[in-house]
Amino acid sequence: MFAQIEIKEPIDKIIDDWDFLNDRVLSHFSTFRPAGHNIFGLRRRFISPSGMNDPKKGNISSFFELGPKGISEGRHELLGLRVTTAGTPHRVAHNFGYWHLNDKDELYVPIPGRSPDELGHYVVVMGLPRDRETDGFAWYCENCLTLLFDFTIETGQTGLAAFWKGEREAVNRYNADLGLRTCPECNHVNPRGYCWNKAKDTPEEAEARGHW
Secondary structure, three states: OOOOOOOOOOHHHHHHHOOOOOHHHHHHHOOOEEEOOEEEEEEEEEEEOOEEEEOOOEEOOEEEEEEOOEEEEEEOOOOOOEEEOOOOOEEEOOOOOOEEEEOOOEEEEEEOOOOOOOOEEEEEEEEOOOOOOOEEEEEEOOOOOOEEEEEEEOHHHHOOHHHHHHHHHHHHHHHHOHHHHEOOOOOOEOOOOOOOOHHHOOHHHHHHHHHO
């Protein structure tokens, strides 16, 4: 899985302490990166029993999944493995402003630092999309859960790079059309969406990130 990771030091200098969570390795997975049959993401966050805080995004403790019985809300358990099964709409408050759907399971492990003031590690693992498998971005009315808009890309065909382009296009389309954000069932006007990368926020998207 490390075959395509480039390092600055000669391999014989670091082979004895090749650590997946070492900063020299971790920086290669700061967004997402394919490795073998999976995609990995590594995040540095403050993780404690009271919640999880991202240095740039703030409190992102709550995650949500949408199922047959509606929305369920959960919080991460320290060193606890959590799985979001393929096809389940899910999102993390203040982290990305859409419901993500994909054809692979996702696994998450929050690893706290040695003290509350030390950054921990948040590990995300998901299967690498193959063939006609997809990633989707969707919005549901926050009042009645009616589907407002969805945008799907075949990441199994296009590769991971298309995910970020698709995310941006989906958010742009949704935000540009007030009709999409207005629920056809209850007329509720829903907040704008936003991308995972906070650096991409417009002022309006930054306001939406604070809302949900």
